[in-house]
Amino acid sequence: MKEQAHSPWSNRSFPEAAKDLLADSQIRRNVRHATNVIQAKRNRVVGELPDWEQLRDAGAAIRAHALKHLDHYLAQFEENCTRAGGHIHWARDAAEANRIILELIQRHAAKEVIKIKTMTSEEIGLNRNLQANGIQPHETDLAELIIQLGRDKPSHFVVPALHKNRQQVREIFQREMHLPDLGGQPEDLASAARTYLREKYLRIKVAVSGANFLVAENGAVCIVESEGNGRMCLTLPDVLISLVGIEKVLPRYRDLEVFLQTLPRSATGERMNPYNSIWTGVHAGDGPKEFHVVLLDNGRSPILADDESRQTLQCIRCAACLNACPVYHQTGGHAYESVYPGPIGAILTPQLHSMHEGRSLPYASSLCGACYEVCPVKINIPEVLIHLRGKVVQQDQKTLSGKLGLWNIGMQAAAFLFADASRLSLAQHLGQIGQKVVVSKNGFIEHLPLMLSGWTQTRDLRPLPAQSFRDWWEQREKTQQTPIATAPTSSDKTQEKKHAG
Amino acid sequence: MRVSLFITCYNDTLFPETGKAVVRVLERLGHTVEFRKEQTCCGQMHWNTGYLREAVPIIRHFVDVYRDAEIVVAPSSSCVSMMRDHYMKAADLAQDTKLAADVESLLPRIYEFTEFLVKKLGVEDVGATYPHKVTYHTSCHSQRSLHLGDIPIRLLKQVRSLELLPLENPQECCGFGGTFSIKNADVSSAMLADKARTVLNTGAEVCTAVDNSCLMHIYGSLHRQRTFVRTAHIAEILASTAGAEGGGQ
Amino acid sequence: MPDSQVARDAILSSIRTALRAPAGVDTAAIASEYAALPRLYKREGTMDPAALLDLFTHRLVEYDAGVYRTSAENIGSEVARILSERGRRRIAIPDGLPPEWLPDGFDFQRASRFGEHQLDQLEGVLTGCTVACAETGSIVLQNAAAQGPRSLTLVPDYHLCVVFAAQVLETVPECFARLDADAALPTTFFSGPSATADIEMTRIKGVHGPRFLDVLLVV
Ligand code: SF4
Numbered sequence: 026m027k028e029q030a031h032s033p034w035s036n037r038s039f040p041e042a043a044k045d046l047l048a049d050s051q052i053r054r055n056v057r058h059a060t061n062v063i064q065a066k067r068n069r070v071v072g073e074l075p076d077w078e079q080l081r082d083a084g085a086a087i088r089a090h091a092l093k094h095l096d097h098y099l100a101q102f103e104e105n106c107t108r109a110g111g112h113i114h115w116a117r118d119a120a121e122a123n124r125i126i127l128e129l130i131q132r133h134a135a136k137e138v139i140k141i142k143t144m145t146s147e148e149i150g151l152n153r154n155l156q157a158n159g160i161q162p163h164e165t166d167l168a169e170l171i172i173q174l175g176r177d178k179p180s181h182f183v184v185p186a187l188h189k190n191r192q193q194v195r196e197i198f199q200r201e202m203h204l205p206d207l208g209g210q211p212e213d214l215a216s217a218a219r220t221y222l223r224e225k226y227l228r229i230k231v232a233v234s235g236a237n238f239l240v241a242e243n244g245a246v247c248i249v250e251s252e253g254n255g256r257m258c259l260t261l262p263d264v265l266i267s268l269v270g271i272e273k274v275l276p277r278y279r280d281l282e283v284f285l286q287t288l289p290r291s292a293t294g295e296r297m298n299p300y301n302s303i304w305t306g307v308h309a310g311d312g313p314k315e316f317h318v319v320l321l322d323n324g325r326s327p328i329l330a331d332d333e334s335r336q337t338l339q340c341i342r343c344a345a346c347l348n349a350c351p352v353y354h355q356t357g358g359h360a361y362e363s364v365y366p367g368p369i370g371a372i373l374t375p376q377l378h379s380m381h382e383g384r385s386l387p388y389a390s391s392l393c394g395a396c397y398e399v400c401p402v403k404i405n406i407p408e409v410l411i412h413l414r415g416k417v418v419q420q421d422q423k424t425l426s427g428k429l430g431l432w433n434i435g436m437q438a439a440a441f442l443f444a445d446a447s448r449l450s451l452a453q454h455l456g457q458i459g460q461k462v463v464v465s466k467n468g469f470i471e472h473l474p475l476m477l478s479g480w481t482q483t484r485d486l487r488p489l490p491a492q493s494f495r496d497w498w499e500q501r502e503k504t505q506q507t508p509i510a511t512a513p514t515s516s517d518k519t520q521e522k523k524h525a526g
Numbered sequence: 527m528r529v530s531l532f533i534t535c536y537n538d539t540l541f542p543e544t545g546k547a548v549v550r551v552l553e554r555l556g557h558t559v560e561f562r563k564e565q566t567c568c569g570q571m572h573w574n575t576g577y578l579r580e581a582v583p584i585i586r587h588f589v590d591v592y593r594d595a596e597i598v599v600a601p602s603s604s605c606v607s608m609m610r611d612h613y614m615k616a617a618d619l620a621q622d623t624k625l626a627a628d629v630e631s632l633l634p635r636i637y638e639f640t641e642f643l644v645k646k647l648g649v650e651d652v653g654a655t656y657p658h659k660v661t662y663h664t665s666c667h668s669q670r671s672l673h674l675g676d677i678p679i680r681l682l683k684q685v686r687s688l689e690l691l692p693l694e695n696p697q698e699c700c701g702f703g704g705t706f707s708i709k710n711a712d713v714s715s716a717m718l719a720d721k722a723r724t725v726l727n728t729g730a731e732v733c734t735a736v737d738n739s740c741l742m743h744i745y746g747s748l749h750r751q752r753t754f755v756r757t758a759h760i761a762e763i764l765a766s767t768a769g770a771e772g773g774g775q
Numbered sequence: 776m777p778d779s780q781v782a783r784d785a786i787l788s789s790i791r792t793a794l795r796a797p798a799g800v801d802t803a804a805i806a807s808e809y810a811a812l813p814r815l816y817k818r819e820g821t822m823d824p825a826a827l828l829d830l831f832t833h834r835l836v837e838y839d840a841g842v843y844r845t846s847a848e849n850i851g852s853e854v855a856r857i858l859s860e861r862g863r864r865r866i867a868i869p870d871g872l873p874p875e876w877l878p879d880g881f882d883f884q885r886a887s888r889f890g891e892h893q894l895d896q897l898e899g900v901l902t903g904c905t906v907a908c909a910e911t912g913s914i915v916l917q918n919a920a921a922q923g924p925r926s927l928t929l930v931p932d933y934h935l936c937v938v939f940a941a942q943v944l945e946t947v948p949e950c951f952a953r954l955d956a957d958a959a960l961p962t963t964f965f966s967g968p969s970a971t972a973d974i975e976m977t978r979i980k981g982v983h984g985p986r987f988l989d990v991l992l993v994v
Contacts, residue, residue, distance in 0.1 A: 043713050055975075062976035079816040086812045094808075096790045097800045103783075109959065115782040125779075167982060168973040184973060191974050211974040215982050222983065227895065243958055253929065253969035253984025260925040271786065276809055278958045282951040283816065285964070286911075293972065296834070297911035297947075300984065301964035302925070310887075311924035311961050322786045330793035351699045355716040389710060391703025391717070392574060394670035408611070414576025436572060440580040443535065443567040444587060453539050469749060479711025483718065484746030487540065494533050494542035498561045 038385035043360040052188045056180075056357040059187035060348045066294025067345060067399070073296075074286070083283045085403035088339035091241075091274055092329060098241040098274045099320065105244030109306025111316045118323050119149035122268060125319050126151060126233065127158055129266055135160065135231040139222075141248065141255045142166035143235025144182050144342065145268045145321055147364040151233070162233070163225050165254035167218050174201040180358030180366060183292045183344040188357050222254065232258035232313075234267045237341070238284060239274040239318075245305045246318065247281060249288060249298040259302050265313040271320050272338040284341060287401035291343035324377035333412045337372050339402045344369075346396035346406060352389055361386060368396035372409045380416050387413035431476050446495075453493045464488045527557045529642075530595040532588075534602045535567035541738045547765035548601050548639055551652055554765075555643075564591045568600075570608040573616065575705045582620045585613055589628045597646070598632075601639040601761050603736050607671030609636055638668070639761055640736055644677045650684050656766045657687035661730035663721070663744065664696040665737040678736055678760055685763060691728040695720075702743035715747075722747040725755060733757045818952075820909075820945025827909050828992065831943050834912025838967025839980060841989040850937060850993060851878045854901065857989055863898040863933055869923025872901065876937065886927045894926060899933035900985075905957075907943045908950045912967065914938060914990070915950060917960040925961050933987045940994045 046052060071077055091098055103113045116122035130138060138155065140146065140162050152162045152173070164173040168186040172179055175197040179185030186194070195209045198217050207217055234255070238247040246267060248255050259265060275281065281303070289298045307316050329335050347353045347367030358366030363374040363383060371390060375383040387410045390396075396406040421427030442448045465471045470486040472478070480486060492500075529552055533545045549559045569584035588609075592598050600606050610633060617626035643649050662682060668674045682690055701707065701717025708714075721744055725733045733748075733755060735741050741757040748755045790796075822830065832842045845853040855878035858866065865882045877883050884897065894900075903921035907914045914936055916922045928934055944950050954962065969984030980986055 040710050040712060043710065047712055047716055059976050076816040079813075083812065083814050083816055090809060090812055093794065094800075094805050095794070096787050096796060097802070097805055099787065099790070114779055115786050117782050117785055121782060165983075166973075167971050171973070184976070186973060187976075189974075194974055211977045211979045214974055215971060215979045219982055223895075226983075245958065251969070252971045252973075252982035254982065256925065256929050256963065257983050260929060271790070279948075279951045279955055282818075282948040286816075286947050295966070297908070297913045297964065297966040299966050299968070299970050301962075303958075303962040303964075305959045308918060308961050311918045311926075320786070322789065326786060326789040326793050328793075329790060330795075351701065351717050352710075352713055355713050387576070388706065389713075391666070391699050391701055391706045391714070393666035393699035393703065395666075395697075395699070398670050408615075411574055411576065411578075411612075414574075415578040416576075418576035418578070432575075436575065436577045436580060440572060440577070440584060443569070443572075443584045446564045446566050449535065449538075449566050456539070471750075476708060479708045479714075480746070482711055483715040483750060484707075484743065485749040486746060487742065487749075489539060490542055492542060494538045494545035495561070495563060497542055497546065499563075 037362060039360060039362070039389040040385065042362050043356045043389075046356045046360045051190070052357050052359075053355065055188050055190050057354060059181075059184060060354055063184070063294055063348045067291060067348065070290045070294055070296055074290070080283055080287050081401055081403050084287050084341075084401055085339060087275065087280050087283060088341070088402050089336065091276055092272065092335060092338050095271065095274065095329065098276055099271060101241040102239050102244055102274050105242065106239075106246075106306055106318060107244070109244045111244065111306040111318055114317060114319045116319050116321045116323070122149045122319055122321050122323070123151060123154040126266055126268065127154065127160070129264070129317055130155070130160055130231055131158075133231055133264055135229070135264075137161045137163060137225070137229050138231045138233050139163050139165050139225055139229045139258050139262065140169070140232065141234040141250070141258045142169045142185065143233070143268060144364055145235050145270055146233065147179060148323065149268070149321070151268070163222070163229070165222050165226070165258060166250075167215060167252060167254070170218055170222070171197060174198070178359060179364070181344055181347055182342055182365070188359070222257075226257040226261050230262050231264045231266070232262040234258055234265065236267050236269045236273060236318075237288070238281060239269060240278050240281070241274050242277045243305055245278060245303050247301060247303045249285070249301045251293065251299045253300060256300055256302055259304070260312045263313055264315045264317075266317045266319065268319045268321060271322055271325055288341055288343050291345040291399065291401045324379065327379060328376045331412075334372065334376060334409045336404045337369070337376060337409060339404050340369050340373070341402055342369075343401055345399040345401065349395040349399045350390075351393060351395065352391065361389070368406045368410075369404070372406060372413060375413060380413070380420065384417050384420075387417060450493070450495060453489065453496075457489045457491060460488050528560060528596045529557050530560050530562060530592060530598045532565055532568070532592070532598050532600040532605070532636075533561070534600055534605045536742075537601060537738055540742065541759065544601050544738055544759040544761050547759065547761040548599065550765040551643075551761060552599070554653060555647065555649060562591050562595075568605040568608045569616070570605055571704055573608065573612055578616070578619055582616050582622075585616045586622075586625055589613075589625065589632055592632060592636075593628060595632075595635060597642070598636045599639055599642045600636070601736070601759060602738065603638045603665055603668035603672050603674065604739060606636060606638040606641075607667040609633060611671055638672055638674070638736065640678045640681055641672060641674055643681060643764075650680050652681065652684070652764045654684075654764045654766050655686040656763045658732050659689045659691055659728075659730045660732045660734055660763065661691045661693045661725060661728040662696065663693060663700065663725070663733055663735040663740060665735050665740045666699050668736045669697055674736070681760065681764060682734070685766075688763070691730045693728055693733075694724040700740045700743050702740050704739070707743060718743060718747045722751065726753060731755060732763075734760050734763055736760050816948070817946055818948040820949055822909070822945050824940065827943060827945055828940060828994065830945075831907060831909035831912065832992065834909065835967070835990055838912055838988070840967055842992060843989065844992045844994055847993055850876050850991065853991055854878055854935065854937075855880065857935060857991065858899070861899070861933065861987070861989070865896075865898045866935075867894060867897045867900040867927055867931055869902055869921055869927055871920025872903070873921070876901070886923050894930040897931050899935060900927055900931045901935045901937070902928060903937050904942060905962075906950050906953050907938050908947055909943055909945050911947060913950075913964045914966075915954065916963045916965070917954075917957060919957070919960060925963055928963070928965075929984055932981075932985055933989075934985045935989045935991065937991045937993060940992065
């Protein structure tokens with residue numbers, strides 16, 4: 026099952042991929058602008074709600090409860106959706122999901138499908154697979170259309186093309202839609218997309234979507250969106266296929282009253298999405314005649330086993346953690362080399378791969394906690410990051426190269442020092458003497474060796490002062506003096522002169 | 527009150543002036559400061575880097591050292607948040623119920639330095655004078671874990687002759703993140719560049735915070751750029767009296 | 776056993792193993808656990824009716840919708856006025872729309888007779904609604920009398936929606952309380968005309984759904 030899960034885009038580690046993106050000033054400018062705008066909007070509309078924290082508490086509790094009884098709620102969803110005229114399919118992995126969807130499309134002899142933005146379809150590489158089988162998928166979400174026509178990759182899961190600016194979008198549309206005279210205003214670009222897609226909505230008979238929520242109690246499916254492309258795909262075709270991760274189920278219909286408040290405010294900074302669609306199965310005279318839900322596991326169920334990191338699956342994909350993340354601000358989404366970027370991607374991606382891929386991702390965070398602070402379902406991402414780091418370290422320690430690696434040796438040595446204050450004190454004395462080889466003429470450390478060299482590539486380091494605090498304290502006790510209650514001592518002043526920039 | 531100072535391993539080694547400043551402030555306020563020589567580290571570096579099992583003995587050692595302390599004060603929000611957020615988990619990981627019980631009894635007696643002044647002692651004016659332009663960086667753990675809010679700012683506002691200049695995006699991480707700054711040196715540097723730029727934009731002479739880890743990082747860039755701006759732990763500012771500068775890097 | 780059954784059993788058993796779930800599902804225990812979940816958020820609105828309608832109006836105006844007020848007996852004449860102002864004559868209507876909402880001089884066409892292609896040719900659509908939310912400026916449509924199937928309010932470029940004051944509730948939870956009874960009906964929340972912010976986070980009106988929305992508030 027593992028080998029069939031989607032693979033990250035390459036086997037580069039996060040620091041390597043980030044290096045390239047940091048050199049792309051255009052992407053960084055675009056990302057910075059977009060995240061600043063969303064964050065400001067989000068903060069404003071979240072601030073309006075006096076019960077925001079209570080909504081987060083409820084959201085977290087409902088999602089945790091649903092996961093804890095996931096087997097029960099999935100079976101209930103299956104039963105109720107089927108009763109309402111829907112068809113349920115189960116896919117253990119990406120290959121199985123691709124096969125099911127392909128067969129359903131081929132059964133209707135369709136050569137084209139229209140699609141609503143869905144991260145799960147990115148996850149299983151659906152478009153690639155359909156094309157390989159002679160079926161042309163058309164993305165209908167404006168951002169996904171930009172990505173598809175530009176042969177690019179999404180870098181955010183609410184605004185997948187946020188790394189592109191209007192000039193870049195215009196070039197793509199001019200080239201791919203054969204519109205040499207297309208204007209460069211956002212309105213021109215949106216209207217080009219409207220014309221390009223409207224014909225497809227009215228003609229193509231099979232649509233593929235994801236879903237934001239499934240409701241166990243009545244088999245309902247909920248999709249939120251902005252443009253109306255979703256509604257087009259959900260209502261006009263004869264056949265609708267929704268590919269949904271098994272974790273997306275909610276117990277009751279009225280649970281939506283929580284998430285339809287927290288999701289739009291977190292995701293786009295709006296009080297409500299322009300459109301929410303909720304339906305159950307098929308309805309005579311309204312919408313598709315045939316409705317399929319493909320429930321996708323693809324590495325999710327094993328995550329439930331870990332009490333610490335199970336909360337990862339509470340995610341409602343609002344991307345607020347991306348917008349709040351200072352690491353994401355610098356690199357954008359592509360550095361994560363995964364469909365799921367940002368803080369949530371850093372914990373979800375490696376877990377979907379049973380910690381065999383994306384192992385550098387749990388380290389792609391300064392643990393600043395901004396993600397946890399904004400998360401509408403209170404996923405403690407920093408806590409999970411540390412937990413996963415623990416798994417990576419344990420994996421490494423099982424190999425000889427990991428055991429003998431500099432990090433492991435350094436950490437074991439430090440643990441040895443911290444076990445006993447006299448060892449720490451000795452190390453401080455040795456450091457005070459030994460550092461002479463790295464201290465520059467100006468009294469600072471400007472070059473460090475080996476793995477520590479990363480520090481000094483952009484930062485100087487102040488050397489160890491001549492006397493540690495514990496030595497000073499000892500001296501103070503010995504001399505029984507307490508000069509510090511008044512003015513600084515002369516040694517204070519010397520220190521200050523020496524280290525003042 | 528008898529205050530047991532947990533200096534933290536890196537302040538002990540790299541920033542003894544901060545420790546002296548804490549002692550100065552607390553003694554000036556009439557409290558007795560003790561320093562337990564057996565203290566080493568809170569275990570944060572190991573824990574946060576994923577060396578969870580290796581962190582457990584360090585944590586156990588910490589708890590043993592301070593078991594009977596009346597109050598423990600540390601001039602570091604990140605170390606205190608390590609204790610509050612992770613010590614219980616470490617005890618769970620080690621399946622050590624005795625450690626868990628010790629942690630539970632010790633945690634309520636542990637304070638971050640500024641938190642101790644304002645929340646426990648109810649003091650905002652510590653009698654300091656610091657004739658400098660200062661800007662305040664809100665370290666991540668101080669706001670998101672300890673929820674210090676405006677406590678440090680309230681203390682700084684009472685310092686005579688101090689001109690407090692607002693920092694743009696004060697709550698954004700400086701990019702330190704412990705071993706993150708080494709493992710992801712490029713991204714960390716990019717984050718630091720933003721922070722250093724906002725610090726320089728304020729026109730302040732001194733950037734302060736409740737954590738020397740961030741300040742060491744920020745100063746690393748300010749010094750590399752050969753700017754005149756210094757960094758100083760908030761304790762050093764609060765310890766300073768008329769005409770005397772409170773140390774700093 | 777068909778493939779799907781194999782996959783189903785494999786996934787469900789993988790979930791149960793991961794959760795270390797005991798054999799057999801104790802639905803009563805799950806239900807009581809569910810009932811105990813914390814729900815301390817605001818559920819009931821607190822605003823007085825006038826302020827509520829003002830808030831709703833304000834939200835709609837922010838979305839660039841036109842908002843008009845009238846009394847129950849004047850719906851027809853207001854509909855006539857708004858449609859004339861908009862210059863729209865060929866208007867789709869759902870089944871079950873009260874005849875007194877339909878003034879003379881317009882070409883109202885029952886939607887049940889059309890496919891999507893014909894809808895695309897019409898100049899607009901006139902409907903009622905099930906409920907509306909003031910806090911978010913949302914209107915909720917269901918496939919019910921005077922509202923019709925989902926495509927009706929999607930394909931035409933202009934929507935005139937009649938909302939009664941009693942249908943306007945303050946909070947999202949209040950709306951769901953009211954929707955719960957007919958939760959199985961196809962349901963659409965819309966909040967302003969279709970929009971996107973995909974290009975440089977600039978809000979652009981009207982990508983695929985109707986670009987123009989007028990709301991007639993009956994007080
Ligand atoms: S982890 Fe939380 S903040 Fe991030 S996308 Fe998921 S729900 Fe949103």
